[in-house]
Amino acid sequence: MEIIDGKKISNIIKEEIKIEVDQIVKNGERAPHLAAVLVGNDGASLTYVGSKVRSCEQVGFQSTLVKLPYDTSENNLLKKIDELNNDKEIDGFIVQLPLPKHINEEKVLLAVNPNKDVDGFHPTNFGKMALNMETFLPATPYGIIELLKRYKINTSGKNTVVIGRSNIVGRPISILMSRKGNPGDSTVTLVHSRTINLESFTKNADIIISALGVPDFINSSMVKKDVIIIDVGITRVKDDSHPKGYIIKGDVDFNSVKEKASYITPVPGGVGPMTIAMLLKNTLLSKSLKK
Amino acid sequence: MEIIDGKKISNIIKEEIKIEVDQIVKNGERAPHLAAVLVGNDGASLTYVGSKVRSCEQVGFQSTLVKLPYDTSENNLLKKIDELNNDKEIDGFIVQLPLPKHINEEKVLLAVNPNKDVDGFHPTNFGKMALNMETFLPATPYGIIELLKRYKINTSGKNTVVIGRSNIVGRPISILMSRKGNPGDSTVTLVHSRTINLESFTKNADIIISALGVPDFINSSMVKKDVIIIDVGITRVKDDSHPKGYIIKGDVDFNSVKEKASYITPVPGGVGPMTIAMLLKNTLLSKSLKK
Numbered sequence: 001m002e003i004i005d006g007k008k009i010s011n012i013i014k015e016e017i018k019i020e021v022d023q024i025v026k027n028g029e030r031a032p033h034l035a036a037v038l039v040g041n042d043g044a045s046l047t048y049v050g051s052k053v054r055s056c057e058q059v060g061f062q063s064t065l066v067k068l069p070y071d072t073s074e075n076n077l078l079k080k081i082d083e084l085n086n087d088k089e090i091d092g093f094i095v096q097l098p099l100p101k102h103i104n105e106e107k108v109l110l111a112v113n114p115n116k117d118v119d120g121f122h123p124t125n126f127g128k129m130a131l132n133m134e135t136f137l138p139a140t141p142y143g144i145i146e147l148l149k150r151y152k153i154n155t156s157g158k159n160t161v162v163i164g165r166s167n168i169v170g171r172p173i174s175i176l177m178s179r180k181g182n183p184g185d186s187t188v189t190l191v192h193s194r195t196i197n198l199e200s201f202t203k204n205a206d207i208i209i210s211a212l213g214v215p216d217f218i219n220s221s222m223v224k225k226d227v228i229i230i231d232v233g234i235t236r237v238k239d240d241s242h243p244k245g246y247i248i249k250g251d252v253d254f255n256s257v258k259e260k261a262s263y264i265t266p267v268p269g270g271v272g273p274m275t276i277a278m279l280l281k282n283t284l285l286s287k288s289l290k291k
Numbered sequence: 292m293e294i295i296d297g298k299k300i301s302n303i304i305k306e307e308i309k310i311e312v313d314q315i316v317k318n319g320e321r322a323p324h325l326a327a328v329l330v331g332n333d334g335a336s337l338t339y340v341g342s343k344v345r346s347c348e349q350v351g352f353q354s355t356l357v358k359l360p361y362d363t364s365e366n367n368l369l370k371k372i373d374e375l376n377n378d379k380e381i382d383g384f385i386v387q388l389p390l391p392k393h394i395n396e397e398k399v400l401l402a403v404n405p406n407k408d409v410d411g412f413h414p415t416n417f418g419k420m421a422l423n424m425e426t427f428l429p430a431t432p433y434g435i436i437e438l439l440k441r442y443k444i445n446t447s448g449k450n451t452v453v454i455g456r457s458n459i460v461g462r463p464i465s466i467l468m469s470r471k472g473n474p475g476d477s478t479v480t481l482v483h484s485r486t487i488n489l490e491s492f493t494k495n496a497d498i499i500i501s502a503l504g505v506p507d508f509i510n511s512s513m514v515k516k517d518v519i520i521i522d523v524g525i526t527r528v529k530d531d532s533h534p535k536g537y538i539i540k541g542d543v544d545f546n547s548v549k550e551k552a553s554y555i556t557p558v559p560g561g562v563g564p565m566t567i568a569m570l571l572k573n574t575l576l577s578k579s580l581k582k
Contacts, residue, residue, distance in 0.1 A: 106424060122418070123414075123415050123416075123417075123418030123419040123421075123422055123424065124414050124415045124418055125414075125418065126414075126417075126418035126421055126422055127413070127414030127415055127416065127417035127418030127419070127420075127421065128414040128418070129418075130414075130417055130418065130421055130458075130462060130466075131414055131417055131458050131462075132458075133397065133414065156485055157485045157486065157487045165469060165470075165471075167421075167422050167423075171421060171422075171466075175421075175462075175466075178456060178481050178483070179456075180456075185483075185485040186485075187480065187481070187482050187483070187485070187486040187487070187492070188480070188481055189478065189479070189480040190469050190478070190479055191478050192469070192476075192478070194447055194448045194476040194477075194478070195448065195478040196448045196478070201478070
């Protein structure tokens with residue numbers, strides 16, 4: 001069994017980005033610039049945004065954090081997005097989700113200029129991805145594709161089972177894995193909450209990509225020998241023996257499947273660190289497309 | 292075995308549309324207006340476009356056929372699209388495919404205003420479909436969904452196998468069948484040219500949607516009892532005994548599977564007639580959204 005080391009790969013990608021940024025700056029241009037909009041003070045969101053800002057510093061990007069109070073009106077947020085859309089010094093920006101309930105997420109998503117939508121969440125970019133046109137791929141699925149590529153895992157003709165049909169992971173990775181290309185060309189089955197006899201699918205899978213958010217959901221009895229497992233689940237589970245009071249768990253019972261799998265992503269340290277690396281890669285792409 | 296009669300259902304839908312159009316005109320408004328752009332003189336394309344124009348007349352729509360010579364430049368076509376985008380009297384328009392080789396189809400597709408893209412081919416509309424937002428659904432997949440709905444076929448939790456990953460049928464119907472909703476909520480497997488052991492998937496399918504374009508590809512040994520078959524294949528096969536010199540064949544060997552299937556769409560007369568009906572429905576929707 002080989003561990004797919006997302007932490008290591010994400011650091012390699014960041015180093016590659018840093019080299020490109022150094023070259024850009026050396027050429028007398030400004031560095032790529034990523035902005036993040038955060039509404040409210042949700043703990044997890046603060047952590048995510050903070051780590052995005054730190055990653056920008058690591059690779060030499062400029063970054064801007066726009067903090068708005070929890071009771072910001074939808075209109076006010078849309079105005080801020082319009083400013084960022086029109087700011088020529090900003091190559092890409094993200095709106096950290098979830099948003100407060102009084103704000104319509106769909107409306108906000110649609111307001112982002114697709115050319116600056118480095119999260120790849122805008123329907124125009126999502127549609128381009130599905131139609132195999134060049135665009136910003138959503139960061140987490142993009143990270144999975146990059147891990148498969150760097151570990152030289154052949155996906156063509158393989159039976160890939162994707163668990164969960166969310167807009168940010170399950171749906172897009174199911175499309176990417178079945179598109180023409182490499183990684184891609186898999187026979188993909190998308191299973192979800194309405195699926196009957198889920199095990200009958202996972203047992204025949206060469207590759208399982210799980211984005212369910214249920215800790216230890218997958219154990220060795222549900223998979224076949226030499227399966228490749230990509231675990232996208234990240235759930236905080238209460239654990240008083242740890243200083244933080246919780247531990248992070250994936251969808252896969254790692255100890256149960258580790259002898260049976262040929263490759264597996266750990267949690268933490270697998271897909272997680274890749275998401276930010278790919279967000280930076282999209283921002284770099286956005287800057288280069290503008291030239 | 293029950294035949295899914297697409298001809299009958301498409302006529303019912305056209306009658307429903309006609310009633311709405313009559314009401315619109317009675318209210319003193321103009322009727323919905325669909326335009327079609329045809330470049331060159333391809334025989335099949337002329338037939339398709341001609342039948343779209345006749346269907347417009349049937350339901351009381353205005354229609355405009357824009358015919359451009361085969362050697363029209365890309366720039367000239369883009370100018371014509373721009374005119375149609377800005378013509379307030381036109382609710383929707385289609386550009387008949389395929390286009391001559393000297394014209395970039397992707398560029399043309401992207402030039403159509405998504406609000407008039409009643410074919411549902413623009414990435415913005417495709418992305419909205421995938422993200423479950425309201426939009427124009429691509430006409431053929433939309434027709435399949437409508438047939439399943441009118442025949443009250445339960446798709447939730449069913450194993451649906453889609454054969455073929457084209458942008459106009461296979462990919463979008465695989466998304467629609469696995470989206471939340473009814474029809475939808477299926478466990479969908481998308482099989483294609485790189486799939487290994489295709490039969491192992493079709494044999495376990497409750498529903499098979501085939502959009503391959505290979506006549507008589509599916510026979511009874513490949514399906515299980517009571518399977519529901521939606522045959523999207525339309526291939527002209529040479530046959531000198533027929534006055535036209537050819538017959539139309541689907542992907543499914545009808546005589547072979549008819550005793551085993553619980554429902555089946557014939558070819559012709561199944562999915563085919565639904566495509567135009569749904570194109571009209573999208574045009575009607577476009578008019579109503581503008582109010």
